[in-house]
Amino acid sequence: MKIKLWADLVDWPLEASIEGDVLTINGEEIDFSGIPEGYRLPGSAVGNKFFVETEYVERKDNALYFTLRLPVDWNSPEEYRNPVEPIVIDARSGPVKFPDTSPPAPPVIELPEIQEEPENGGFEPA
Template identity: 55%
Template structure:
C-alpha cells in the first residue's frame, strides 16, 4: 500500500496498520479488496476525514493520500515538505513520521546570589 501524506494542522493523532488490502486507522478498518485495477474511489465516498483525494488500485498496490497531523511548531520538513512524503506500508503497523515539535535543550541558569 502506497500512502502519500498531506500535512494538516490538527491536534488529532493518527495510528494505523495494513493487512492485505485492509487499512486500519485509529481503530476503524477500510477494506479496499473490491477495488479493481485502474479504478478510483473518491475520498468523499469514504466515511473518514483522514482520506484526501482518492484511493486507487495500480496493479496489485493500493495508492491513497492521508492527512498527516501537524502542529504550528512541527518541523518544517513535515509542515511544508519539498517532496511528498510517501510510505510504502506492508502488512503490520504503519510508522507515521513523528511530527511533534523538537525538544529544546535545557539550559542551566546560574543561581542568583544576594547582593549581586
C-alpha cells in the same frame, strides 16, 4: 500500499495498520478489496476524516495508492509541515510508521547560580 501524506494542522491522533487490503485507522477498519485493478474511488467516498477528499484511492500494479492527512502542529518540524517533495510511505503488513511530527523539545537553558549578598551589603567588620 503507497500512502502519500498531506500535512494538516489538526490535533487528531493517527495510528494505522495494514492487513491485506484492510487499512485500520484508529480502530476503524476500511476494506479496499472491492477496488479492482485500474479503478479509483474519490477520497471523499471512503468516509474517514483522514482521507483527503480531493485525492483518489486507486489500485495500480496490484498496489493501493491513497492520500492521508498527517496531523502536524504549528511548530512541528518544517520538513513535515511544508515538505519540498510529497512524503510517501510504502506500507506493508502490520503497523504503519508515520513520521514523528511532534514539536522539538524547547532548549534547556541553564541559569547562573545566584549568590545571596549578606544583609550588611558585603561589608566585613574591622
